[in-house]
Amino acid sequence: MPKFRNLINAVSLCMIAAIAAAAAETGRRVIIYDSVATEVALPPASLAGVGTGDVWVTFAELKRATRFVLKPQGVCRDELCFPVPKGRRQAFLSRQSSTTWFNLSEFARLLRQPVAFDPEQSVWYLGPRPAEQNGYLLSLLAPDFTLPDMNGKPHSLKDFRGKKVLLLTWASW
Numbered sequence: 285m286p287k288f289r290n291l292i293n294a295v296s297l298c299m300i301a302a303i304a305a306a307a308a309e310t311g312r313r314v315i316i317y318d319s320v321a322t323e324v325a326l327p328p329a330s331l332a333g334v335g336t337g338d339v340w341v342t343f344a345e346l347k348r349a350t351r352f353v354l355k356p357q358g359v360c361r362d363e364l365c366f367p368v369p370k371g372r373r374q375a376f377l378s379r380q381s382s383t384t385w386f387n388l389s390e391f392a393r394l395l396r397q398p399v400a401f402d403p404e405q406s407v408w409y410l411g412p413r414p415a416e417q418n419g420y421l422l423s424l425l426a427p428d429f430t431l432p433d434m435n436g437k438p439h440s441l442k443d444f445r446g447k448k449v450l451l452l453t454w455a456s457w
Contacts, residue, residue, distance in 0.1 A: 312406070314405070317349050322349035327385055328381075330380060339387075343384060349388075376391065426441060
């Protein structure tokens, strides 16, 4: 099963790379959010220089790329809602002609999401929020795994639940 999952991840990355390359050729941009690549339009020139490396999107693109929508109580997705700080609304929103643009990069900074930007390909990758990154740390429950001992006998972490365990790890890279 893990090999199949790795194959799916590799295929997904290849597809995302192809979408990014095609978008760069057409002058469009790509946002990768929750491992899904979404092509979005270029913002007006007046926003292009605001916050170097920031990605501005329309509300329709925000919803399509991230499933977040702007509501009176904040930027929301399902039951999750993040208020936009009142004193910083201009950093998040900009009205250009008849369209309101949303600064997705500023939103990521608010949520402390890691962001990687490739200016050559016009691709933004927004990583998981800290709450998602540290799910195991917040619950203080390590994920279960099974490894063989020196004699080849398999041992699972779940076999030691309720007992103190010291895990030593090592990597060669």
